[in-house]
Amino acid sequence: MANVKNILFIMADQLRWDFLSCYGHPHLDTPNIDRLAGKGVRFDRAYVQSPVCGPSRASCYTGRTVFSHGSTWNRVPLPIGELTLGDYLRPAGVTTAVVGKTHMVPDAEGMARLGLNQSTDIGVKIGQPGFDPYERDDGLHPTPLLRKRPKNLRYNEWLNEQGYEGENPWNDYANSAEGPDGELLSGWYLKNSNLPARIKEEHSETAYMTNRAMEFIEEQGDKPWLCHLSFIKPHWPYIAPAPYHDMYGPETWQPVQRRSEELEDPNPVYKAFTGARASEAFSRQGVRETVMPAYMGLIKQIDDHLGRLLDWLEETGRAKDTMIVVTSDHGDYLGDHWMGEKELFHECSVRVPLIVYDPRPEADATRGTASDALVEAIDLVPTFVEAVGETPAYHRLEGQSLSPLLHGKPEAEWRDAVFSEIDYAFYGAREALGTGTDDSRGYMIRTEDWKYVHFLGFPPQLFDLQNDPDEFNDLGRHPDYVERRAKMHQKLFDRLTARKNRITLSQEQIDAASNKEEESGILIGYWE
Template sequence: MPVTGIKNVLFIMADQLRWDYLSCYGHPHLHTPNIDRLATKGVRFDRAYVQSPVCGPSRASYYTGRTVFSHGATWNQVPLPMGELTLGDYLRPLGVRTAVVGKTHMVPDRGALAGLGIDPKSDIGAQKHQPGFEAFERDDGLHPNQLLAKKGGKLAYNDWLRSKGYEGENPWNDYANAGEGPDGEVLSAWYLKNSNLPARVKEEHSETAYMTNRAIEFIEETGDQPWLCHLSYIKPHWPYIAPAPYHDMYGPEAFLPVNRSEEERADPNPVYGAFMGMEVSETFSRDEARNVVLPAYMGLIKQIDDHLGRLFDWLEETGKDKETMIVLTSDHGDYMGDHWLGEKELFHECSVRVPLIVFDPRAEADATRGTSTEALVEAIDLVPTFLEATGAPSADHRLEGRSIMPLLHGATPEDWRDAVFSEIDYAFYSAREALGVGASDARAYMLRTDRWKYVYFRGFPPQLFDLENDPQELSDLGQDPAYEAVRSDMNARLMDRITARKNRVTMTDEQVYQVRRDEDSSGIIIGRWEA
């Protein structure tokens, strides 16, 4: 079955990119003109949310179109089950070359592969190892010496760096993600106090530049064959360090004010309090740490924008922009000290809300170019959007998201969702140990409507935020007696969303109806008294 709609898809994801750290989303000092340019050609979604604010499960939802506890890859090291279908499984039958350049943060279901006797190096094994993508340049961007050795020591980016004159077994660690002290000593960016140093690698040899080059090489190599290129940048995710000149472009005058209050620490929700007590949160709660890390974080974003400008220029020069849908988003945000937290994981806007910009080159999208929408959208909406855009068959019995194509073409369906959903398995964190709960009980779920954000923690009180009167999410109403009715309503709506998941994935609804239609002709008669 050939492609009948959009020919190509460029699916860009930056890792740990906050929605509010782009100028088209309102950052007053971090100017991102190339991402802004994409927004002027497409639609900017102002309320886009991920299914989980953690790399692996979030990406699994982007790739499957299914929520986290539906697909089962609930954290970074949890494999996506063998039977789950991803973008490549849906698009390859159309002749679409579907490849990743950069990060997926997914691991294979090795037990299932071994049980079925599938060689991991076979075509099927390789596809399942790379969650359905061709691994044109698979690189998750986390290669400390110990982990690299455990993986066999092989990394294409390291080989390329050595060809450029960078010596050693792991130039990724010693050059791309390290600075240099006054006496020439190597200072690792794993330690946040070194984040404001320039990386020892030249800018043109950094991960962002390299991955952009590789994306262009993939598109050139593919030629006239339809393709989906998942350009998945490793940055601005930690280790936070940027090459010169990006390492010191921004100082305190360019920082967004930290968003936190003493009220949050006075009597916090127990789960929230346990996350505040983790080392990463205590570190980022210090102004000293935030002031050292933010210049690198912002510089890495600026660098991505510059290289995207190079990529967008090339697409326009070659005319490929006229046949390519471009999507830019992130897998989650970054607290950066907001709410007394570091990293991501919980459900404040800076963590669970992401940028989403979509450019559809077809004439049907002309009316929405340069516009924005406040429609509530989720990461799981992209797979059905890609299927509709390319003319692939729908998979409604599997997919839990819905296509945003109507929004791209100027129509908002009357039945569009009025709430977004996210969830987390926090079994892998020290916060769970501090709370003394079992691995299967460390679960939390969020439902966010226009006004309310409700967070349900299994075994603990909920959180509730009034986003109309408290948009900064500083006052938790989760145990306020005056809001019991609101919490009850939000809990019921959350339960409805949870029980609406699509778990019967091996049979379509039409097949179910057919079984009923065929019942009398099957010869199996149950409960009938006589002929």
């Protein structure tokens, strides 16, 4: 089998799986992502390891669950010993770079313990995390936060060069609108979401990051590369440049998915999250209606720029040996289930789009098909490692290579459940519930027919996905489902105990070292 030379790993932040036309949205037309699906495989049941930016991405980059790698939230560093995509692909001579968001912080304490700092080559790679530095931009730059950072934001410097004045044009132009009297209307406020951003579309974050990805690819020449093009949108601030800000009116919005019964004697953890500011906002009349045009417009803008990028790859001949992946780090409630943001485990939050184009001839049989296999974000690392001709380190990696599914040769025993988790110690929900920082945890296991969520110290949630696909009826305390809950709890326990924590020795090394005491002169249990 020939190897893939290059990998274009595209991730959109907070993109729901069902807001693409190839996944069935009737009004949001995304022809370029659809075009990629027509040449590759569309995975219809793909799930993230945590419906929060940082831990989800840490799992995408390590191939390990949050429970294993320990970066449980946005501000929790990935431990210095964890290997990431760059570590796995460098032995194959692949340059790995991020263009856009990672939402991860370096393990400063671990680096200091080893005498490392980010001014050294190895320190830079650890701080990225694991990627070669290029254009990292996490896309959250309110002015007070920007002033605390030691370096200027490159995007801001570029905007200044284009004629946008001030110390923070990211905030004042790219993510703000203008009022009738010239006043600044911040995109941080949801009421301004349906107004056009004060920036030309070609200068927006999506356009800029697409350009930078193309520049990175061009600079590599004939050398193999992985470009992680990590779009900052459609994540909040929900605000889009013209003409994308008002492309989608009420006739294009899908009905909100919520019922009053969900709020009648709800699960305590779910109730605490429905009381969060974002959830209360999106539950009010008018808020979702104001945000929806921007959210949909930002997705349309991403699709348009991906079309520009895909055309360029084809015109330059790079598409023929480049694996291309489009996915998201989590979804967005947008008022569904009386929620805003993400965090919990309803499908609109934890399920993501995943489209993989494999250029190798072995994938010809599956082009344009859809797979209903239960796949996870941690499957991407072993897929990429195997694609470039390396052997996945399965003593450490917890995902499974998607190559058999891409090549029409499914493994005999593919997983029958997907797993995700949340550390809500950093949320107001913890204070509302009175839980400790180590006890504010939730774990999801989802099979073909059932979804079970275990919250430490609280009743579970249980959903019958065959009879209640919209997850309106929580059976977590229903007396008729005691046995089903017990079975799902056992399946969750089995998944948690199957994590990979012996990561320094491979299976082959263990086999070679087993039962070798006599050869070393170590005689245990002998009488004579």
